[in-house]
Amino acid sequence: MHSNVVNGGYESKSIEKKWLKKWEEDGINNLKDSSRKNKFYCLEMFPYPSGEPHMGHARNYTIGDVLARIKSRQGFNVLHPMGYDAFGLPAENAAIKSGIHPKKSTFTNIRKMEEALMKMGMTYNFKEQVITCEPEYYKWTQWFFLLLYKMGLAEKKEGPVNWCGSCQTVLANEQVIDGRCERCDSEVTRKNLSQWYFKITDYAQALLDDMELLKGWPDRVLTIQKNWIGRSEGAKINFKLDDNDEEIFIPVFTTRPDTIFGVTFFILSPEHPLVEKIVTDKETRKEIDRLKILISKQTDIERGSAIAEKIGGFTGRYVINPVSGEKVPVWIANYVLSDYGTGAIMAVPAHDERDFEFAKKYQIPIREVISPTGKISAEIKEVFTGNGKMVNSGQFDGLDSEEGRQKIIKYIVEKNIGNAEINYKLKNWLISRQRYWGAPIPIIYCEKCGMVPVPEKDLPVILPEDVDFKPTGLSPLSYSEKFVNARCPVCGSPSKRETDTMDTFVCSSWYFLRYCSPSYDKEAFRKEEVDYWMPVDQYIGGIEHATMHLIYSRFFTKVLYDAGLINFKEPFTRYYPHGVVTLGGQKMSKSKGNVINPSEIYDKYGSDTLRLYILFIGPADSIVDWSDKGVEGSYRFLGRFYRIIAENINKLEKSGFLRSKNIAGQKSARIVPDTLDGPSKELARKLHQTIRKVTDDIFRFNFNTAISAVMELLNSISKYNSLKKADDFNDMLLFETTENILKLISPIAPFIAEELWEKLGMEYSIHKTAWPEYDPEFAKEExxxxxxxxxxxxxxxxxxxxxxxxxxxxxxxxxxxxxxxxxxxxxxxxxxxxxxxxxxxxxx
RNA sequence: GCCCGGGUGGCGGAACAGGUAGACGCAACGGACUUAAAAUCCGUUGAGGCUUGUCCUCGUGUCGGUUCGAUUCCGACCUCGGGCACCA
Incomplete structure (x- = not known):
């Protein structure tokens, strides 16, 4: 290690080294204390062990660390755990390139992460980390799979899936960004495969309803989730195919039953199973087949975006509008999706943008049935999607559209042609992955018994280590004879194991429960511990997890609740999304080479500087741009802090104050307001105002202003010290101010605070002292x-x-x-x- | 296209309930210390004006409104960021 960057007497290197050692020996970073009554579970999203924590991690964990420390100092029993989301593609991809086994690289990386977090002065109990790729953990991930299976919430289904050709695996909907793979950015295609799904859609409504319990979540996160779940209310209406021989009903979903008299055509998605059946004319069939192939070749971007060109064709057949009795042509079109609603729509071109565009292109009649004024327009020039009066709608004419919706629903229910219905955009969670580095799905296929879940007593299904994990599109595990061949748990005959592994989001959907009893080996978690610690009081992590991790974790929690295993419905009482750290306005990324690692900063200036700067840089939830000058400023502040406090200590030593009293043990005989005046009174006021402000600001996540308050107090001390007249000087006040400013900075810059605390002659450790409280009498402005x-x-x-x-x-x-x-x-x-x-x- | 957030000095950002706009820091400039530099310490620093003051005018994306008073509330627009995006 090289010497410190010049900064007066402040030797961050030696100070930090000294206290790291001492703290580790004393186990002072474990904030659990069961003698305390009130608990506080402070959780930060655990990292994927990529090798070294990045700046985002540093920000996330510093915020959590400050809160956890203060809560502990305020008398709470604090659970502040850390672990690693250790399964996943990057390790496997690296292994394919470099030949190093994922297990080896993962554990090497974990050690590195651990060391870095320790150096940053984080108060985790490093002896109780949770690592998702260890059998002791994934045993219970598999147990969760079985639980969901038993509850009918896990199913294997053939269906179109998002396929990433580069990663050679299936992706969940959330992992596809603009038609591209979230990880490798290559284009995602559709493929029909038999895959495992978790039925999260069963919980769509509960996920919406229970948002009411999430008062400690920012609205914007709930908005994102609401958007993702995409609830829409409407009706399911059956249209009868115009056919002499057979009664075929085709249901559609619509949010606008009030526009049913405006239906001038009907569309099936190209993948709709009835398309095959109803197209009878040979020439038409040719054309429809051609279109189907054309559309199936379209990528998600070409087909899926709102600006994509609409294409389609007439099937030669008709359906009967069940309300108006009218006969309308059936088309297929690329803009009707097979996996939403019923895969068929009633098209109302006058009142739907997409139908309008399609009708104009193919010259299909457009009929107005909702009029904003109540009058029928002479000509329809543009779509009207708002509410208005129903026109051209038979007995419903004149009704307001909102009322009309209810009346039409009532009508179709009475006539037995449909019903009110709610649809969600949320899709079931596809969890199987054709990859090696994940938790094996605990299922066995027996020729006689069919699909059999692995009995709980046989868990974990161990992920074998001697496997060839080259990507072939098939699960690497399928090449391992030893793994694949098994006995049927029911009849004992030779069987085959499921060779897919689980999406890593399954592992991270319950880790917060594991933290409550990390080494318990009888169950996934010890109930008493979970009853005590859960739910998490404060969760902190990036907003990019708003739709995936956070929704999945909420889903898992609800499943456990319904299984009677826990007594709370939501895992995270409060959630705070921190912002990202950019460099030159660009997202830091290894591939672009514009990365500043926390280690560079703590190696050069020390962890206190890193922590201070990352909190001071800007509001914790905003995007902030890294500034080297800013870091230096923070480092200089700590130097100035060190010098001024050391000077205070010097003064107090010289005056004999520190020697004359046993300060460390003394809690009484503190300053009384009336005894102070002039500058002393002002300083006392500033001190108490600062205690108030720092505490308030930190719990509002305004770390930047909390720090500026400490800076102001330091400036006041500096001014106080430069007073000429000795009578204006009060040793007790100076002592108390010194003591408290150290306490205030201690959760933010724990090393320098501990060092100066020792210099002041106080009892070890500052981090075990009570968090200061302000006295309103002192804080009051005169x-x-x-x-x-x-x-x-x-x-x-x-x-x-x-x-x-x-x-x-x-x-x-x-x-x-x-x-x-x-x-x-x-x-x-x-x-x-x-x-x-x-x-x-x-x-x- | 729809739904959320933001736009404040040269820069990052303060202003918690409509009441002193620019806290704190960075950068810059001036001074002290030094043979010199670095570091440190002390000042100045939104723009413009003159009558140089405990001064005046302007100023929180643009335009308008409410108010005694608007960075803050309302309306329209411009712009940046994020989410959703043929979801019937």
Whole structure:
């Protein structure tokens, strides 16, 4: 290690080294204390062990660490755990490239992460980490799979899936961004495969309803989730195929049953199973087949975006509108999706943008049935999607569209042709992956018994280590004879194991429960521990997990609740999304080479500087751009802090104050307000105001302003120290201020605080002391500045005593030359007095 | 296209309930210390004006409104960021 960057007497390197060692020996970073009554579970999203924590991790974990430390100092029993989301593609991809086994690289990386987190002074109990790729953990991930299976929430289904050709695996909908793979950015194609799904859609409504319990979540996150779940209310209506031989009903979903008289055509998605059946004419069939192939070749981007061109064709057949009795043509079109609603729609071109565009292109009639004015338009030039009066709608004419919707639903229910229905955009969670580095799905296929779940007593299904994990599109595990061949748990005959592994989001959907009893080996979690610690009081992590991890974790929690295994419905009481750290306005990324690692910073300036800077850089939830100058500023501040406090300690030593009293043990005989005056009183006030502000700001996640308050206090101390007259000086006050400023900075910059605490002769450790509380008597301002305005413009300012009367203020106002001059010969019509703030004279 | 957030000095950002806009920090400039530099310490620093003051005018994306008073509330627009995006 090289010497410190020049900074007065502040030797961050040796200080941090010294305390790291001491803290580790004493286990001081474990904040659990079962003798305390109230608990606080502070959780930060655990990292994927990529090798070294990045700046986002540093930000995330520093925020959590500060909160956990303060909660502990405020007397809470604090659970502040750490672990690793250790399964996943990157390790496997790296293994394919470099030949190093994922297990080896993962554990090497974990050690590195661990060391870095320790160096940053994080208060995790490193002895109780949770690592998802260990059999002791994934045994219970598999147990969860079985639980969902038993509850009918896990199913194997043939269906179109998102296939990433480069990763050679299936992706969940959430992992596809703009038709591309989230990880490798290559284009995602559709493929029909038999895959495992978790039926999260069964919980769509519960996920929406229970948002009411998430008062401690930012609205924007709930909005994202609502959007993702995509609930829409409407009706399912059956249209009968116009056919002489057979009664075929085709249901559609619509949110606008009130527009049913405006249906001028009907569309099936190209993948709709009835397309095959109903197209009878040979020539038409040719054309429809051609279209189907054309559309199936379209990528998600070409087909899926709102601006994509609409294409389709007439099937030669008709359906009967069940309400109007009208016969309308059946088309297929690329813009009708097979996996939403019923895969078929009633098209109302006058009142739907997409149908309008399609009708115009293919010259299909457009009929107005909702009119904003109630009058029928002569010509339809544009779509009207709003509410209005129903027209051209038979017995429903004249109704408001909202009312019409209810009336039509009532009608179709009575006539037995449909019903009210709710649809969600949320799709079932596809969890199988044709990859090696994941938790094996605990299922066995027996020729006689069929699909058999692995009995709980046989868990874990161990992921074998001697496997060839080259990507072939098939699960690497399928090449391992040893793994694949098994005995049927039911009949004992030779069987085959499921060779897919689980999406890593399954592992991370319950880790917060495991933290409550990390080494318990009888169950996934010890109930008493979970009852005590859960739900998480404060969760902190990137907003990019709003739709995946956070929804899945909420889903898992609800499943456990319904299984009667836990007594809460939501895992995270409060959630705080921190912002990302950019460099030059760009997202830091290894591939672009624009990365600043936390280690560079703590190696050069120390972890205190890193922590301080990352909190001071800007509001914790906003995107912040890295600035080397800013880091230096933080480092300089700590140097200045060190010098000024050391000077205080010096002074107190010289005056004999520190020797004369057994300060460390002394809690009583502190300053009484009346005994102070002048600069001392001012400093005492500043101190108590700072205690109040820092505490308030930190719990509002305003770390930047909390730090600026500490800076201001330091400036006040510095000024106080430069006082000429010795009588103005109060040793006790200086001591108390020193003691408290150290406490205030201690969760943010734990090393320097501990060092100076020791220098002050206090009992080890500052991190075990109670968090300071402010005294309102001290914090109270004596004088306040009243602002004088004339017609809202500031004309004068003057100090008055707190709570002074309007009369007093008014008397001054009308004697102030500047104010009198501003009034001139105008007439005073009104006087506004805001206590302790301002006096405004209104003239005309 | 729809739904959320933001736009404040040269820069990052303060202003918690409509009441002193620019806290704190960075950068810059001036001074002290030094043979010198670095570091440190002390100042100045939104723009413009002159009558240089405890001064005046302007100023929180643009335009308008409510109010004695608007960065804060309302309306329209411009712009940046995020989410969703043929979801019937």
């Amino acid at each position: 004088n306040i500045t009243i602002v004088f305005q004339v017609n809202g413009k500031i004309r004068d300012k003057k100090d008055f005593s707190l709570d002074c009367s309007e009369e007093e203020v008014s008397r001054y106002a009308f004697s102030s030359p500047r104010i009198v001059e501003s009034i001139g010969d105008k007439k005073v019509v009104k006087k506004i007095f805001v206590k302790n703030k301002l006096y405004n004279i209104v003239i005309v």
